[in-house]
Amino acid sequence: MRHLVIVLGDQLDAASSAFDGFDPARDALWMAEVAEESTHVRSSRVRSALFLAAMRHFAAERRADGWTVHYTSLDAGVTTLSDALAADITRLRPAGLVLSAPGDWRVLQALRGAGKAHGLPLDLRDDRHFYATVRDFAAHAKGRKQLRMEYFYREMRQRHRVLMDGDQPCGGQWNFDADNRGSFGADGPPPVPPRAGFAPDALTREVLVTVAQRFPDHPGDLSAFDWPVTRDQALQALRLFVDERLPDFGRWQDAMWAGEPWLWHAHLSAALNLKLLNPREVVTAAEAAYRAGRVPLASAEGFIRQVLGWREYVRGIYWTQMPGYLDRNALDAHAPLPAFYWTGDTDMACLRDAIGQTLRLGYAHHIQRLMVTGLYALLLGVDPNQVHAWYLAVYVDAVEWVELPNTLGMSQYADGVKADGRPAGAGPMASKPYIATGQYIARMSNHCAGCRYRPDRRTGDDACPFTTLYWDFLARHEARFARHPRMALQVKNLARVPAPERAAIAARADALRRGSGA
Structure with missing residues (x-):
């Protein structure tokens, strides 16, 4: 084996940099479910089920592509990612390890340590899922006395030509927060559009049973589980949000109402963070709806700010400030x-x-x-x-x-x-x-x-x-x-x-x- 390509539970992107140059004849994909990822904090059973179901579907899709996948399930009883990787390095004897940059400092250190212990080089690649690299953010931050998301967001808008009319922001201003602070009033919200939900298939149902058995005292109601766990489902959820919720998203994005958990929000952050969706396609869909006259500018800008602004900014903060x-x-x-x-x-x-x-x-x-x-x-x-x-x-x-x-x-x-x-x-x-x-x-x-x-x-x-x-x-x-x-x-x-x-x-x-x- 030439490369063991490590894919983590939040890296479920078939176009990931980890797969650049992937040769099915010489390389293999490696994934592992381990107890520590649900127990280092008392992870909600819904959260654990979402990660595991999405991982298993991703592995099945890659096997259908003809790739070799070495997959350790939770039932194997392995506690940590480093233990699981060490065992498979010994068993498979790859010449090297490949990994797209993870989202968790703790996980990166653990995987680096496992490779080093076996004398294996770790080819750590940029996660190009994001608009900005960590180096881009560090360059933005260099020399500034005070960092602020607003200025970073404006730079990103200009650099990537998002919601821009020539050199000016659409509508003549960068921020429409003042238009996006409505409350429902005494009568409450109008009828809320149905949320995109997906009935668990056989593979997901297996995960729900496993999670219920392994983590019985963790919070979370698995009987209502209907999150998207595949890329096709995530794309359906994106389309439904843009068509039915985004037009009123801005107006009511700050409002709350008892017994109404979903309202006009996107519910796409989990799919984005698992990499089932790419932020570029999400931003493009929102901007296209605005330019087609289907979504007010304040709603489109308020949503795009969360993806292109806050999401990119917090990643830069995390990786330039840790540990x-x-x-x-x-x-x-x-x-x-x-x-x-x-x-x-x-x-x-x-x-x-x-x-x-x-x-x-x-x-x-x-x-x-x-x-x-x-x-x-x-x-x-x-x-x-x-x-x-x-x-x-x-x-x-x-x-x-x-x-x-x-x-x-x-x-x-x-x-x-x-x-x-x-x-x-x-x-x-x-x-x-x-x-x-x-x-x-x-x-x-x-x-x-x-x-x-x-x-x-x-x-x-x-x-x-x-x-x-x-x-x-x-x-x-x-x-x-x-x-x-x-x-x-x-x-x-x-x-x-x-x-x-x-x-x-x-x-x-x-x-x-x-x-x-x-």
């Missing part, structure tokens, strides 16, 4: 993650709904993640590494390169530190912490109408914990943000709170951290 990025804690937050994040058992209606659907479906949209589950953890002062581990475990689209910067940096505002660990103002993911009182949730959803807490109160047994903790957050970090250009006004508002009320806020916040009152 130290994982341990950043700029706000010195050390509270434990509340136990109800694993049960949904809380009196707070917004958290009960968002966590409940997350544990059941492995999915929540970006505002539920940022401004409900993430916001509460930030205000409470939870250790950002614990928040990161939870997000990585529970969401079907979670791969560390995309999840970690979004959680630790954007959601928890924990990445603004120097190399020696001292605070250094804003980090590369966010210029300010995303904080709000319960009034924000009242404005963007119907959760507060059925909740026992009052979002307009900051003290008392019926005060919304989000509101109490918002004012406590400002008090605890008053010195840090007093001169912050985007936070100073909020800190000044704190000065208007009488001293006795500030003491009551602090006392109630302490009680919430001890686990009472929520």
Whole structure:
């Protein structure tokens, strides 16, 4: 054997750089299901099932192409990727290993170590799935005092000629966020278009049985599993989104409604992160729909910003900041993650709904993640590494390169530190912490109408914990943000709170951290 070509669970792309020069007569594909990928964090059963089902379908397709595939299933009982690879290196004796750059620092180190232990060279290739290489991002970042996604996004738009009219952005502006912050109002959302769902075939049903047996105490409802697990299914999901959801995506992308988990969102991030979809075809489809007059510019731009902007930006942050990025804690937050994040058992209606659907479906949209589950953890002062581990475990689209910067940096505002660990103002993911009182949730959803807490109160047994903790957050970090250009006004508002009320806020916040009152 010339090359053993390693394909990871989030690299299911037949056009991957790992297959450049692949010779079926001399090379073989290598894949492995190992327990560690579901247990290093307590992975949702839906997440594990999605990865494994997609992997098995990809392997079957490559075998149908006439390729040799060496595949280790979960039933083999191998714990780690490095153990599985080491065993097959010994058995197959390849001359070399080929790997497209993985999305996880931990996995890269493990596979490099396995190859080195056997004296085998590892041909590590660029992952050309992305618009930008890590070197491209490093060049963008070089010499800048402060990194911001907005400037990177504009460069990407210009470089790749996306939503551009000549040298100018379509519509004369780069950002249509102001048009994309609608709420449903008292009447709630209009009829929601059906989501693209795919009944499990025999291969997927086998996976569901295996996952249920191996991880019985992990969260996730496998009876409702209908995620796309093949490229053909992912392409169907893309077409359905562009035709039926994208026209209203922008208008309601920040809105929430109890009992409505899917709304007008794309639900494509899992397929993108598994590489069943290429971001270029996703962006092209959205832009084509706009230019054909089928989708408003604000919706097309808002969606493209998530793919061409945020997705590419967070990958650059991850690979230029690791491994130290994982341990950043700029706000010195050390509270434990509340136990109800694993049960949904809380009196707070917004958290009960968002966590409940997350544990059941492995999915929540970006505002539920940022401004409900993430916001509460930030205000409470939870250790950002614990928040990161939870997000990585529970969401079907979670791969560390995309999840970690979004959680630790954007959601928890924990990445603004120097190399020696001292605070250094804003980090590369966010210029300010995303904080709000319960009034924000009242404005963007119907959760507060059925909740026992009052979002307009900051003290008392019926005060919304989000509101109490918002004012406590400002008090605890008053010195840090007093001169912050985007936070100073909020800190000044704190000065208007009488001293006795500030003491009551602090006392109630302490009680919430001890686990009472929520």
